[in-house]
Amino acid sequence: MVYLPNFDSKLLFLLLFSGMSLFDAVTHSFTTVAIGGFSNYDESFAYFDSNAIYMVSIIFMFLSGANFSLHFLAYTKLNPKYYFQDSEFKFYGTVILSAFLLITVAMIFYGSANNFDLIVTTAFQTVSFATTTGYVNSDYYLWPSFIPFMLLMLGVIGACAGSTGGGIKMIRVLVLYKQGGRELKKLTHPQSVVPVKIGGKILQPEIAESVWGFFSVYILAYVFLTTFMLLYGSDFITAFSAVGASINNLGPGLGDVSQNYSSLNDISKITLSFSMILGRLEIYTLLVLLTPFFWKS
Numbered sequence: 470m471v472y473l474p475n476f477d478s479k480l481l482f483l484l485l486f487s488g489m490s491l492f493d494a495v496t497h498s499f500t501t502v503a504i505g506g507f508s509n510y511d512e513s514f515a516y517f518d519s520n521a522i523y524m525v526s527i528i529f530m531f532l533s534g535a536n537f538s539l540h541f542l543a544y545t546k547l548n549p550k551y552y553f554q555d556s557e558f559k560f561y562g563t564v565i566l567s568a569f570l571l572i573t574v575a576m577i578f579y580g581s582a583n584n585f586d587l588i589v590t591t592a593f594q595t596v597s598f599a600t601t602t603g604y605v606n607s608d609y610y611l612w613p614s615f616i617p618f619m620l621l622m623l624g625v626i627g628a629c630a631g632s633t634g635g636g637i638k639m640i641r642v643l644v645l646y647k648q649g650g651r652e653l654k655k656l657t658h659p660q661s662v663v664p665v666k667i668g669g670k671i672l673q674p675e676i677a678e679s680v681w682g683f684f685s686v687y688i689l690a691y692v693f694l695t696t697f698m699l700l701y702g703s704d705f706i707t708a709f710s711a712v713g714a715s716i717n718n719l720g721p722g723l724g725d726v727s728q729n730y731s732s733l734n735d736i737s738k739i740t741l742s743f744s745m746i747l748g749r750l751e752i753y754t755l756l757v758l759l760t761p762f763f764w765k766s
Contacts, residue, residue, distance in 0.1 A: 480529045487521040501526055502533045504633045506603030506720050514593070514606040520586065523593045523606055534600030535561065536631035556668040557640040561629050564639070568623055569595040572616055579613035599623040601635040603720030610727035617723055621710055624719040635718030635748055637687060644672065644680045686752055691716060694744050701736045711737075715744035 480501060484494035493509065500507045510516035514526065532540070535558055542551040552558050573591045577583050590607050597604045598620040610617050627636010647665045654663045665672040691712060698708035707724030711733070714722040725732050730741065747755050 480525070483525045483529075484522060487525050488519055489517070489522060493517075497526070498529075501529050501602065501604075502633075504530070504533050504600055504602045504628065504635075504718075506597070506601075508604065514604045517606075520589045523589050526604065527589075527593055527596050530596045530600050530602045530604070531565070533602075534596075534628035534632050534634045536629045538631050554668075557629050557643060560643045561639045564623075564626065565596060565599045568599065568619065572619065575614060575616055576612065594620060595623065598719065598721075599626070600628045600632075601717055601719045603714075605721055609721070610723050621713050621719075621723065624717045625713055627717055635716075637684065637717075640667075641680050641683060643667065644677060645684060647672070648677050648681070683752065686756065687716075690747060690752060690756075694740060697740055698737055701734060701740075703733070703737060711741055712744055715741040716748035718745060718748050 481494050481498040484498060485491065489497065496507075496509050497514075499505070506513075508514065508516070514523065517523075535552075536555070539551050539555055539558060543549050569592050572595055573588060576587060576591060581587055593604070593606050594609050596602075597606075601624050609620060625636055626642050627638050628634025630638045630640045644665070644667065647667065651663045651665050655661065665677060694712045694716065695705075695708045698712060699705065703711065704724060707722070707726055710722035710724060711726045711730070714720055714726065721727070722730075730738065733741070
């Protein structure tokens with residue numbers, strides 16, 4: 470009801486209106502809403518060199534990275550208030566907007582031309598990485614200073630739960646943020662009772678523990694896979710970014726994988742293939758299958 474008749478059809482029409490051919494519009498409408506990030510051009514979205522196409526894609530990448538249950542509610546009730554009542558969606562918007570502003574200011578500070586093209590380009594790359602879509606419209610890996618790593622970290626955070634995006638997910642990061650704030654308050658006032666609240670509701674300790682458990686397993690998997698890549702010849706930047714791009718289902722990396730993964734050896738490619746499956750199945754699902762107790766009667 471929401472996915473095909475609304476998102477895909479509207480995006481298809483807008484891409485056609487913005488100047489894409491029918492085949493390109495069909496291809497990119499599917500891979501945008503699905504957050505697949507695939508393109509039928511080696512240059513990805515840079516091939517089109519069109520701010521109109523970029524702006525349409527920014528909007529739909531952002532919407533596709535949100536929880537689809539919110540879209541369903543807003544669509545069936547004909548009321549957008551559900552977006553603004555959802556804590557995860559507000560956090561999602563805040564993170565992306567803050568990252569976009571910081572990256573834009575940094576680009577201007579390091580000498581990029583302060584014009585509309587810069588704003589559209591940085592917005593496109595920020596939303597693409599934050600939603601783990603993985604489209605590129607510029608040589609982001611050549612951007613100055615911390616910016617490429619910041620884009621990669623946006624992919625680590627990922628899109629919202631209930632979307633087709635990858636990453637840790639915004640709601641988990643929000644819980645970690647709230648829990649961290651609670652612990653800081655407890656350090657100052659050890660005897661105080663400071664509940665963690667999400668959307669005005671008290672978060673059950675079991676949920677916070679499960680989020681911390683997922684985060685711990687995620688970090689351990691990331692470290693192990695990166696170390697394995699290093700052992701088989703990759704430099705640190707390549708290994709770190711390739712694992713991040715794979716386990717978060719992002720795509721673009723840094724170093725030797727900034728453009729494609731063809732230079733990696735077979736073992737590294739197998740490792741990253743495993744990383745992609747691990748990330749797509751939210752880590753636990755695959756790891757449970759690999760544990761001995763799962764196979765015991």
